[in-house]
Structure formats: structure tokens, C-alpha cells
Amino acid sequence: MFHVGGARSALYNWATARQQGGTFVLRIEDTDAARNRPEWTDGIISALAAIGISAADPAFEGPYFQSHNADRHREAAQQLHDAGLAYYCDCTREQVAERTGSPQLGYDGFCRERDLAYEPGRALRFRTPDEGETVVVDLVRGEPSFPNAAIEDFVIARGDGSPVFLLANVVDDLDEGITEVIRGEEHLSNTPKQQLLWQALGAQPPVWAHLPVIVNEKRQKLSKRRDKVALEDYLAEGYLPDALVNYLMLLGWGPKDDVEIRPYPELEQLFRVGEVNGASAFFDVKKLAAFNGEYIRRLPLEEFITACRPWLSAPKAPWPAGAYDAKAFEAVAALAQTRITLLSEITGCVDFLFLDEPVRDEASWSKAMKAGAAELIRSARVRLAGVDWEADALKQALEETAAEHDLKLGKAQAPIRVAVTGRTIGLPLFESLEVLGRDRTLARLDKALSDLA
Known part of the structure; x- marks a missing residue:
């Protein structure tokens, strides 16, 4: 399912690309077979379309599939090895932990000068510079710096020769001409490693923007195990796409005139990723519902009636199919429109018209x-x-x-x-x-x- 945090990131990318006459690139990072199914890809594409990000727009490019670029990933790994910027390592985790005294301290560089050739089971590690620091130019967080001495010689290809995500991501970005990366702050810790790979491959790193984490009312990071986080669930409950888009755009950013409820084209023109607040953003379901109610009330009556139809017929309607009377609903639709905040509430408003006996509270x-x-x-x-x-x-x-x-x-x-x-x-x-x-x-x-x- 498509996480609301992913939807927010997508909207910020979409707005930025369209403002600059650029391209929004959709890439499906599908190298982990256990987490990859065609129906999940279809779900991502349909969820993006629901919030207005569609392949029908000239600013949209893709989807690309990371698995289709596997040969280039291997070429890049070999290029780094041939240039002396990566080396093979046969250390196990247990051996590293025994030498360092703790599994938390990271790799100790034991194989740096052993000049091992490739054999199955030997991982390829990037040779992180011993000195200096890596400065990340981030539109949201300024220029955080990371001492290179604190970055371990990280793995870029597994023992079976397959490149890991960090390298694959950089190579794909290079091949697809990515100039700006706008993503969640949980990826910030990966960024200095990716930036080192960009530089090692002889390319200028992109401009980064790491968006604030989205939290619930307890200020805990939204979790699919604890919170309702899927965009599809909100749509199924009767939130209008336009209301969701409007609310998601405001999770970390807001227009300077403080007018929050406004159509997406206005938000797109006003949005600047450099104005995003780095503090965590509270996903306030009550505020989202209030937004949705306002959007419902602004619908022309015919559009409201059309939007309600899925809830007025099987399987969502609580009455028999033959009991529904479209004319009766149309007679009260304008009254119902002012009283609901979710489209799913429409059945409770009008069920007395179509049931033999009212549902007694x-x-x-x-x-x-x-x-x-x-x-x-x-x-x-x-x-x-x-x-x-x-x-x-x-x-x-x-x-x-x-x-x-x-x-x-x-x-x-x-x-x-x-x-x-x-x-x-x-x-x-x-x-x-x-x-x-x-x-x-x-x-x-x-x-x-x-x-x-």
C-alpha cells in the first residue's frame, strides 16, 4: 500500500519538477524479490494517479525498474574496483565483532590492503577516504557534514556479485539524469555514502532535500503496524483526492499568506522545497477530516451526487439493491452535503429512506x-x-x-x-x-x- 509519507514526498517532487519545467521520474526499486510483485507496482501507479501524478502528463517519466539496470550496476562496481576505490573482503560479521569487541562499531578495514581477488562469498567494499569530511548540500537541512573517519568501508556488492541498494540507486540516478532528490529524512544517514559514490564515479551529486518525519498524535513516527498510513485506506473511507493532496502538501510546509485550503495548482506555484520546516510534521486526522468536509461542501451538487454513488450501491450500501431510489437521494443530496465530512458517512445520513425499518440507535x-x-x-x-x-x-x-x-x-x-x-x-x-x-x-x-x- 502507498504510505501517506511517500505520497507527500511524491507531491513535493511533482511540484518542484513542474515549477522548473523538469521531469518527475518514477523508479520502482525492485531488486528485493521478496518485496516485489506486479500488483504492488500497479498499486503505486494508481495511487499516484489518484493524487494527480499521472503518466499522461509530459512532466512524468517512467516507470523505470531497477532490476532492468543490473548490468550497469555490476559495471559500476567493477569500475570502482579497477580504480582502486573498492576492495574485496572475506570477513564475516562475527569476525569483525570479535576484532572490534562490539557488533555495533562497524567494519574495521581489515581487508583494505590484503588485495583479495573476487571469489564467491567475498563482498566488495568501498574505500572510504580516511581524512576530511563529506558535506551534504540539503535544501531543508542546510549543509550537514559527516567526518569520513566515521563512515565505515561500506559494502557495495554482495558475496554473489550483486550490487547493494546504495550503489544501484546512485547508478540509476546517474543514468536517469537526476538532479534533485527529495525524500524522507530517514535516508539522510545514507546520503554521505551515496555522495561519496557519486564523486567516485566522476559525477556531480544531486541537490538533496530530506523531508521531516511524519508523526501521530503521540509524536511517534507513523507506523503501518500502529497507524492508518495507506493512501488507499483514506480514499476508501471517503476522503476526496483533492482534500488529501491539499493536506499532504502542508505536512512540513505552508504558504506564506497562511491560507491553507486552496486548489493544488495554487499550492504548486507557491511551494518551495527550501521553505520546508525540518521539524517533524503532525498528521492530524481531525484536521484532515475538516479539510475534507470543506472540499465536500465546495463540490457542485452533481459532482457530489456522483462522488457518493459508490457508497449508495452494493457492497457498501446497507440496503438491498432494489431499495435504492436515485430520485429520493437527489431530493436530499444538498442537505446531506452540508452535514458529512467523509463520503462514507452518506449511508448513515440517508439509510432511513431505503430500509424497511430505520436502524435504531x-x-x-x-x-x-x-x-x-x-x-x-x-x-x-x-x-x-x-x-x-x-x-x-x-x-x-x-x-x-x-x-x-x-x-x-x-x-x-x-x-x-x-x-x-x-x-x-x-x-x-x-x-x-x-x-x-x-x-x-x-x-x-x-x-x-x-x-x-
């Missing part, structure tokens, strides 16, 4: 059906049975019933609403009754009276 029933409720429902039923079936007349009938029982209209509505819709909260009552119809409304009032008796 027991807490609402207990709250509304107190002493005197039966008498109120009985009086209301008599009046409702004889009026024109339209919202204003229905409201007048209940106002008269409320006055008869010395109640305000709001108090009088509660038992009627629960009897008819099953809940104390929902769409405006009288418009709901008008769409539900006289016969079904009166039948539900009779059922409530029977249950109260």
Missing part, C-alpha cells in the same frame, strides 16, 4: 422516548395524517402539536425524528418526512407507539 431512543413521548407521537400522527405532504405543512402540524403539549418545537421533534429515522441527529426533519412519504412515515410512528406500549 438505542442511545437516541432512550434519550428521546421519555415520559410523554407516546402521547406526543400519537397527537402528531393525527395531525400529520391530514395535512398536505410537504415540508412547510409538516412543520406547521408539529408546531401545533408542540404547543398542545407545552413544548418547544426542538423538543417535540426528537421523538418523531427517532421514530422515523432511528437517530436524534440527521437531515432536516420535515424535508426528510416529505421525501420518505406519508404512508411510510405514519407506519413508523405506529411502530414506535407499539414499541413504547
Whole structure:
């Protein structure tokens, strides 16, 4: 599944590339067979398309597959060895730990001057410079420096000759002409090693930008084992792509005028990766829901109706397929649009229209059906049975019933609403009754009276 952090990184890359007339390159790093399946690649591509990053745009290039470039990776490893910038090593982890006294201290350079030839099982290690430092030019973090003496002679090819990710990544970036790398801060520790490889291969390293980690409400890094992190899950729950894009763009950056809710084209023009804050970014689900509600309310009514359709039909709808009435939904759609923050909430708003019996919320029933409720429902039923079936007349009938029982209209509505819709909260009552119809409304009032008796 596509992590929301990956989606944010993709959006920042996309905005930067399009601003500069450049190219966004999608590369599938698939050299680990256990973590590579075609359907997962398809999922990445479809998730990117959902947030507006599509191969149909001229700024999009790829997807490239790292596994297709394996010969070039091997050539680069051989090039570094032939230049004396890498050497073969036959040390095991246990041997290194025994010499250093700790498995945490890293490789000790034991094979540097042994001049070993390649044999199966011997890894190829990069010869890290003994002196100086590696300075990373980072648009978010300034120019952090890493003493070369603190960087071990790291492995660039395994004992079977296959290059590791660090080398493969650099070679692919070189071949694909990558000039800017915008990614999560967890990769910052790899960057000095990659930069050394760039320089060893005779190339100018790219400009780096390491984005802040995204955290939950406990300020813990978002984890797929603990948090909801998949973009697809948010889309399936009824978040609009435009709302997700808007919110993700603000995780670490914000426009200088502090106007947060705005269309992506504006955000793209305003975004500058150099303005991203290096501090961790809080993924506030409540704020995201508020954004989504605002985007739902801004939809033209026809687009709102279209967006709701997946939740109004099987398998998401809680009513039988033949029970759904498109015209009835359209009659209340504008009212529902102002009351939901997720598209998935639409079924709870309108289910009373399409179910034989409303879904009764027991807490609402207990709250509304107190002493005197039966008498109120009985009086209301008599009046409702004889009026024109339209919202204003229905409201007048209940106002008269409320006055008869010395109640305000709001108090009088509660038992009627629960009897008819099953809940104390929902769409405006009288418009709901008008769409539900006289016969079904009166039948539900009779059922409530029977249950109260």
C-alpha cells in the first residue's frame, strides 16, 4: 500500500519538477524479490494517479525498474574496483565483532590492503577516504557534514556479485539524469555514502532535500503496524483526492499568506522545497477530516451526487439493491452535503429512506422516548395524517402539536425524528418526512407507539 509519507514526498517532487519545467521520474526499486510483485507496482501507479501524478502528463517519466539496470550496476562496481576505490573482503560479521569487541562499531578495514581477488562469498567494499569530511548540500537541512573517519568501508556488492541498494540507486540516478532528490529524512544517514559514490564515479551529486518525519498524535513516527498510513485506506473511507493532496502538501510546509485550503495548482506555484520546516510534521486526522468536509461542501451538487454513488450501491450500501431510489437521494443530496465530512458517512445520513425499518440507535431512543413521548407521537400522527405532504405543512402540524403539549418545537421533534429515522441527529426533519412519504412515515410512528406500549 502507498504510505501517506511517500505520497507527500511524491507531491513535493511533482511540484518542484513542474515549477522548473523538469521531469518527475518514477523508479520502482525492485531488486528485493521478496518485496516485489506486479500488483504492488500497479498499486503505486494508481495511487499516484489518484493524487494527480499521472503518466499522461509530459512532466512524468517512467516507470523505470531497477532490476532492468543490473548490468550497469555490476559495471559500476567493477569500475570502482579497477580504480582502486573498492576492495574485496572475506570477513564475516562475527569476525569483525570479535576484532572490534562490539557488533555495533562497524567494519574495521581489515581487508583494505590484503588485495583479495573476487571469489564467491567475498563482498566488495568501498574505500572510504580516511581524512576530511563529506558535506551534504540539503535544501531543508542546510549543509550537514559527516567526518569520513566515521563512515565505515561500506559494502557495495554482495558475496554473489550483486550490487547493494546504495550503489544501484546512485547508478540509476546517474543514468536517469537526476538532479534533485527529495525524500524522507530517514535516508539522510545514507546520503554521505551515496555522495561519496557519486564523486567516485566522476559525477556531480544531486541537490538533496530530506523531508521531516511524519508523526501521530503521540509524536511517534507513523507506523503501518500502529497507524492508518495507506493512501488507499483514506480514499476508501471517503476522503476526496483533492482534500488529501491539499493536506499532504502542508505536512512540513505552508504558504506564506497562511491560507491553507486552496486548489493544488495554487499550492504548486507557491511551494518551495527550501521553505520546508525540518521539524517533524503532525498528521492530524481531525484536521484532515475538516479539510475534507470543506472540499465536500465546495463540490457542485452533481459532482457530489456522483462522488457518493459508490457508497449508495452494493457492497457498501446497507440496503438491498432494489431499495435504492436515485430520485429520493437527489431530493436530499444538498442537505446531506452540508452535514458529512467523509463520503462514507452518506449511508448513515440517508439509510432511513431505503430500509424497511430505520436502524435504531438505542442511545437516541432512550434519550428521546421519555415520559410523554407516546402521547406526543400519537397527537402528531393525527395531525400529520391530514395535512398536505410537504415540508412547510409538516412543520406547521408539529408546531401545533408542540404547543398542545407545552413544548418547544426542538423538543417535540426528537421523538418523531427517532421514530422515523432511528437517530436524534440527521437531515432536516420535515424535508426528510416529505421525501420518505406519508404512508411510510405514519407506519413508523405506529411502530414506535407499539414499541413504547
